Amino acid sequence: MDIQQGLSLIAVAILIGLTAFFVASEFAIVKIRSTQLEPHLEAGKRSAKYAKRVTTHLDEYLSACQLGITITALGIGRLAEPTFEQMLHPFFEGVVPPAMVTTLAVVVSFSFATFLHVVIGELAPKTIAIQRAEQVTLLIARPLVWFYRLLYPFIWVLNGSARILIRLLGFKPMSEHEVTHSEEELRLIISDSYKGGEINQSEFKYVSKIFDFDNRLxxxxxxxxxxxxxxxxxxxxxxxxxxxxxxxxxxxxxxxxxxxxxxxxxxxxxxxxxxxxxxxxxxxxxxxxxxxxxxxxxxxxxxxxxxxxxxxxxxxxxxxxxxxxxxxxxxxxxxxxxxxGEIRDEFDVEEDPLIRTINEDHYLLDGKTLISDVNKLLHVELNEDEVDTIGGWVLTEKYDIEVGETMIFNDYAFTVKAFDGHQIKLVEVLKRSDEQDIEDHFQAYGTS
Incomplete structure (x- = not known):
């Protein structure tokens, strides 16, 4: 190995390291939440101030990361393949036919350079940045700000060109709207956090109930x-x-x-x-x-x-x-x-829950159970435009229904089990397998 090859290898190693830096920066600043930086800002960490600037100007610094990745990738492509090809050429001479030496050396050197670039320069730093977004952001924020300032004219031109293009395509630039999560996205995030063990069952239940609470009348x-x-x-x-x-x-x-x-x-x-x-x-x-x-x-x-x-x-x-x-x-x-959830004091009388599960697809519903809750439970679409409760829905569908009578909706049979005056007190719900099974079941229950 001569001095020129040694210098080229050092340059390739530096470029792969810089690629890893920009890839880690890109994923970390996208992954981190601004609230994670607040404790560090309150503690007076200078790196947190840089990190805050990066995360609040995401569009500009993502462009800086992309520019850095592109420059380093071009440099690796320019230096790595010819350097590895020169180093491998002597090893293949005398082993393979002379006509194949150059071709084989190029293929192996290109594959090896690609492997190093993808694994060390991209996949490994990406995984680390996602798992340690907070630490990585604090570490890379200051040099990323310096890089952005150094190449600001190029980044400004590239960003401006990109904004013109995406406006022509009918989209808004990132800087023109706030990145937020919809309620459904937040529900999925909370569900994933619960499954991943980040929050416990009580926390998951409370947060989920708050979303439902906001929609309650x-x-x-x-x-x-x-x-x-x-x-x-x-x-x-x-x-x-x-x-x-x-x-x-x-x-x-x-x-x-x-x-x-x-x-x-x-x-x-x-x-x-x-x-x-x-x-x-x-x-x-x-x-x-x-x-x-x-x-x-x-x-x-x-x-x-x-x-x-x-x-x-x-x-x-x-x-x-x-x-x-x-x-x-x-x-x-x-x-x-x-x-x-339910709060009971020493004078509260023990009451049955609104929804009692007998077994799979078999329930006893209090007449005051909300139709919206029944729809969620059974995955059906009972009409809740006129009434709010399952008892009211049954009476709306059949005003003169009596104890023991059954109504069929989709795959479920709804049977009135008890009245309290004119109000339906209890409704039994059973998923039917076929008409005969349902008839046999309700004959066995009688009309009590």
Whole structure:
């Protein structure tokens, strides 16, 4: 090996190293999130300032990386193949026919140069940059900024030309819009993070529920009018205390006549505190404890209602329908449960979940189960334009349905198992294999 070949090998090694630098830079600055740099910025790391500049001017610095990769690749192609060919030529002389020596040396040298370029210059740094994006970005940011400044005129010309071209093709340059993730993309990212062990099951569940929470309407989670426990301004204090003793809630709507005329809410603690207080000598009247209550349309989004309840510092809201009548009520606890799940205290009666799984493709649904939840569970498309609950859907499809009757939708049989007054209390859902199996199954269940 002569001095010229040695210098060429050194130059090839440097070019492969520079290729690895630019490839790692490209993947790292795309992979890293700006929030990962905040702790380093707060700690005063100078490299973090360069990294922040790179990640906030992504278009320019990706162009710098691409220019660097192109230059080094051209240099490797110019030096590596002829250098390796000269070094291999003597080894093939006398081993293969003279006519094939040059051809074989060129093929082997080209293959070896390509192998080094792809493996060392691209694949290895790409993998490292993806797995260690934060560390790599902090390491490469300063020299990448210097390279960008050094070749700024060329990068500016190339970027400008590229912007003109992509505008002609109908696309927007990266610098003209913010790179964001859609809700569906975020759901997939969270799901992948959970599967990869980056977040636990509780974190995955809470974040998923927040997405659903944002789409919920108040009427979907309210206590319906028929189930509201209220006290009346017209009844005696003893009668109202009897209701409070039986129901064991903290707050009650106060009605004047019927539930369409709600005066406000009363806090049981305030009433009982004065009853047992020796300082209170005058007659205790319920109207003295009534506090204002929020009245909102039942179609208000839950997140908007929560903001309003926080602003008014109240734990309960009354929902009215389009005709002005009381549709139901909703509490702060109802809203919080949409994110964290069921919250029970020492007075809560144990209730069956809205959806009970008997076995695969066999469920018992509470009549108040939302149609949207049923659609997700069964992967069907029940119409939810007119009603919100599975009980309401069944009655909409067949208003005179009776206990034990079955309705077929797609591959599922819906059987009414119980009524509570005029409200469907329980619906059984079973995926049918064929008509005879379904008939045999429901005959075995009877009409209880």
């Amino acid at each position: 108040a009427k979907e989670i309210m206590v319906p009018r028929t189930e509201i426990s209220a006290v009346s301004i017209e009844d005696s204090l003893d009668d109202n205390l009897a209701i409070m003793r039986e129901e064991k809630f903290t707050r009650y709507p106060v009605v004047n006549g019927d539930k369409d005329n709600i005066l406000g809410i009363v806090n049981v603690r305030e009433v009982l505190t004065d009853i047992v207080s020796p300082a209170i000598t005058e007659e205790i009247k319920l109207e003295n404890y009534i506090r204002p209550v929020i009245n909102v349309i039942e179609s208000i989004p839950v997140n908007d209602l929560l903001v309003e309840m926080q602003k008014k510092q109240t734990h309960m809201a009354i929902l009215f329908d389009e005709y002005g009548g009381t549709a139901g009520l909703i509490t702060a606890e109802d809203i919080i449960e949409e994110i964290v």
